[in-house]
Amino acid sequence: MKKAVCPGSFDPITNGHLDIISRASKIFDEVTVAVLVNQTKSSLFTVDERITMISEVCQNFKNVKVDSWSGLLVDYCQAKNISIIAKGLRAVSDFDYELQMSQINYQLKGIETLFMSTAPNHSFLSSSVIKEIASYGGDVSSYVPKQILPALTERVSKKVK
Numbered sequence: 005m006k007k008a009v010c011p012g013s014f015d016p017i018t019n020g021h022l023d024i025i026s027r028a029s030k031i032f033d034e035v036t037v038a039v040l041v042n043q044t045k046s047s048l049f050t051v052d053e054r055i056t057m058i059s060e061v062c063q064n065f066k067n068v069k070v071d072s073w074s075g076l077l078v079d080y081c082q083a084k085n086i087s088i089i090a091k092g093l094r095a096v097s098d099f100d101y102e103l104q105m106s107q108i109n110y111q112l113k114g115i116e117t118l119f120m121s122t123a124p125n126h127s128f129l130s131s132s133v134i135k136e137i138a139s140y141g142g143d144v145s146s147y148v149p150k151q152i153l154p155a156l157t158e159r160v161s162k163k164v165k
Contacts, residue, residue, distance in 0.1 A: 008032040008088040008118065011077055013040050014054050015047045016152050018134055020126035022061060024092035027120060029065045036086060037062065041074035048135055048159055061149040078113035089117045094127045135160065 010025050014037070028035045039054050049057070055070050062068045073080040077089065089109060093099050099119070106117035122129075129147055138144045138160040145153055 005033040007034045007086040008090045009036045009038050009086045010090050011038045014058055015049055015131050016156050017058050018129045018148055020122055020129040022149055023123050023126055024120055028090040029068050035068045037070045039072040041072050057152055060151050078109045078115045081115050082113055091119055092122045093119050094122045
């Protein structure tokens, strides 16, 4: 069985993330969406909230599960018997960083990385941009799954006050 992991902070999950997860689910037998636990980064949503949201928007993908991890991603992969990291690339600037990470991950534990180009209509999306637009009252409804929008709108409105 070929297993892959789609790692990230997913704070919040965007349609760009969902596109990569969907496409990976057609390639691999099992895809784990792994939410990074990063104590040093201030997040809009807790890890548990993100896991719940991702589980909800991925419920139609029968071979996708959601988990969290902290520490080295390659250690997580090894513990879960996952041999491939699936990553979406939006631009050349993403590639520079992700190439270095993929080479380190391969050298450390022999974990391969599959790069998937983001669909053009999602190439400009990032969770940070979504949060900023939403915090100023901008319409992000076409950038995030519809199930996420109410929680995102409510959370950013509380942060602005």
